[in-house]
Amino acid sequence: MKRREFLQASAAAAALGSSSAASAKSPSEHSQALSEHKISSIQYDRVKLNYPRHVGRNSRLGHHGRGPTVSICKIRTNKGAEGWGVFPAGRDRAGFLNDSLKGIKISELISPASGIKYSAPEQLDIALHDLAGKILDMPVYKMLGAEGPASTNCYSGMIYFDDLDPEDNPAGIDKVLENCRYDYNFGYRQFKIKIGRGKKWMPEKEGMQRDIDVTNEIAKAFPYATLLADANDMYTYQDTIEYLKGIGDTELYWMEEPFREEEEGFRKLKKWLKESGKSTFIADGEWGPVQAQLISLAKKGLLDYYLTDIIGLGFSPWRDMMPRLKKMSILASPHAWGSMLKTCYISHLSRGLGNIPTIEGVTCFSDDVDFSGFEIENGKISTPETPGFGLKLLKS
Known part of the structure; x- marks a missing residue:
C-alpha cells in the first residue's frame, strides 16, 4: 500500500471507530x-x-x-x-x-x-x-464508550534539532537519523520532525535548507515511515511554501503550527496544497489556543486536526469537545509533549471516543511509574484492560 493510501485509510478508520458497550451496568x-x-x-x-x-x-x-x-x-x-x-x-x-x-x-x-x-x-x-x-x-476507555480502535497509531514526538549540538562541534544530520533509528527500533513508525532552525539558531537561508535536508534524509532512510512536520508557529506563510516546495515529493501527513493561526494564511495554504496535489493535513491549536478561533477555522474547513493539550484543555472538556469535532469532520490529536503520562491518557481517549488517528508519543522511563501496559509495537500504542488508566504508581 502506498504511503498516501495508508494515511487516508488510517484516518478514516480512526474517525469511524468501532462500537461496543461501555459496561453492562446502568x-x-x-x-x-x-x-x-x-x-x-x-x-x-x-x-x-x-x-x-x-x-x-x-x-x-x-x-x-x-x-x-x-x-x-x-x-x-x-x-x-x-x-x-x-x-x-x-x-x-x-x-x-x-x-x-x-x-x-x-x-x-x-x-x-x-x-x-x-x-x-x-x-x-x-x-x-x-x-x-x-x-x-x-478501564477509563470503557467509561467513555469504547467507540475507537483497540490500538492507535503513535508517532515519535522527539525528533528535535539535535543536529545542532554540541554547539562547539555540531553532530549534524546523522545525529537526527540516529535518533530516528532508536525510535523506529522502539516501535514507532511515524516521526514528527521539528523545523524552523533559521528563525533563532541558524542564519535563515541555511536554516531553511537544513530543515529541508533533514526531512528528505529521514524520508530516504525510513521509506516506510510516515513523516509529520512542526514549525512551532515560527514560519511565515512564505516560509511554509518554500519548505513544502523544497522537500519535493516527500510526503507529510500533517503540517503542524506552520504559523500563528489566522484565516487568510490558512486559506492560502489550503489552496496551495490542493493545487499542488498534496494530501498534507493542517494541524494546530497547541500553543496559546483560542478555542473560539479554532472552532471557527474548523467550521470553515481550514483546520484538519485539533491539537489542544490534553491537560491544558482538560480530560473532561476533551470528552465534551470530541462529538463537536466529529460533527465538523475534524480529527483530533491532543498535544502530549513533555510526558508519557499524557500519551497514555490520550490512548484511553482514542479508544473510548475514536476520531484520533495518531497520538503523540513521548518515550519515558521511570522508577516511579510503570508504563508497561502501553506497549508501542509496529507503530501503534496499546491501551491496557486494567481498571482506571492502567498506570501503576511504584512509589507509596
Missing part, C-alpha cells in the same frame, strides 16, 4: 457504586520521568533536557480505593482540596458517562477518572 448502578466511596485524603507528590536521550531545541525554545518531574495527586477513599494522576497545581492547592473535599462522595464529583461535574476542581480531572475506573473495575 448509569444509576455506577452512581450508586461511586456514592459508597467518600474522599478520605488527597495527597500531593511528584514523579520523575526520564527520556531515552537528551532532547534538544525547537524553533522557539532551548534545550528540553532529559525528562520532567511531574506533579501528581493521589485520591484515597474511605473504602480503600485509590486513584492518581497528573495534578496541574502545587502542594498548597492539594492541601486545600484535601481539607475541603474530605468526606465528599465520589458520585458528587464525577459521572462516568460525562466526566467531572461542576462541583469538582479541574485539577482532579485525571485522578478522578482513574479513581472512578478502579471503583467500577473498568
Whole structure:
C-alpha cells in the first residue's frame, strides 16, 4: 500500500471507530457504586520521568533536557480505593482540596458517562477518572464508550534539532537519523520532525535548507515511515511554501503550527496544497489556543486536526469537545509533549471516543511509574484492560 493510501485509510478508520458497550451496568448502578466511596485524603507528590536521550531545541525554545518531574495527586477513599494522576497545581492547592473535599462522595464529583461535574476542581480531572475506573473495575476507555480502535497509531514526538549540538562541534544530520533509528527500533513508525532552525539558531537561508535536508534524509532512510512536520508557529506563510516546495515529493501527513493561526494564511495554504496535489493535513491549536478561533477555522474547513493539550484543555472538556469535532469532520490529536503520562491518557481517549488517528508519543522511563501496559509495537500504542488508566504508581 502506498504511503498516501495508508494515511487516508488510517484516518478514516480512526474517525469511524468501532462500537461496543461501555459496561453492562446502568448509569444509576455506577452512581450508586461511586456514592459508597467518600474522599478520605488527597495527597500531593511528584514523579520523575526520564527520556531515552537528551532532547534538544525547537524553533522557539532551548534545550528540553532529559525528562520532567511531574506533579501528581493521589485520591484515597474511605473504602480503600485509590486513584492518581497528573495534578496541574502545587502542594498548597492539594492541601486545600484535601481539607475541603474530605468526606465528599465520589458520585458528587464525577459521572462516568460525562466526566467531572461542576462541583469538582479541574485539577482532579485525571485522578478522578482513574479513581472512578478502579471503583467500577473498568478501564477509563470503557467509561467513555469504547467507540475507537483497540490500538492507535503513535508517532515519535522527539525528533528535535539535535543536529545542532554540541554547539562547539555540531553532530549534524546523522545525529537526527540516529535518533530516528532508536525510535523506529522502539516501535514507532511515524516521526514528527521539528523545523524552523533559521528563525533563532541558524542564519535563515541555511536554516531553511537544513530543515529541508533533514526531512528528505529521514524520508530516504525510513521509506516506510510516515513523516509529520512542526514549525512551532515560527514560519511565515512564505516560509511554509518554500519548505513544502523544497522537500519535493516527500510526503507529510500533517503540517503542524506552520504559523500563528489566522484565516487568510490558512486559506492560502489550503489552496496551495490542493493545487499542488498534496494530501498534507493542517494541524494546530497547541500553543496559546483560542478555542473560539479554532472552532471557527474548523467550521470553515481550514483546520484538519485539533491539537489542544490534553491537560491544558482538560480530560473532561476533551470528552465534551470530541462529538463537536466529529460533527465538523475534524480529527483530533491532543498535544502530549513533555510526558508519557499524557500519551497514555490520550490512548484511553482514542479508544473510548475514536476520531484520533495518531497520538503523540513521548518515550519515558521511570522508577516511579510503570508504563508497561502501553506497549508501542509496529507503530501503534496499546491501551491496557486494567481498571482506571492502567498506570501503576511504584512509589507509596
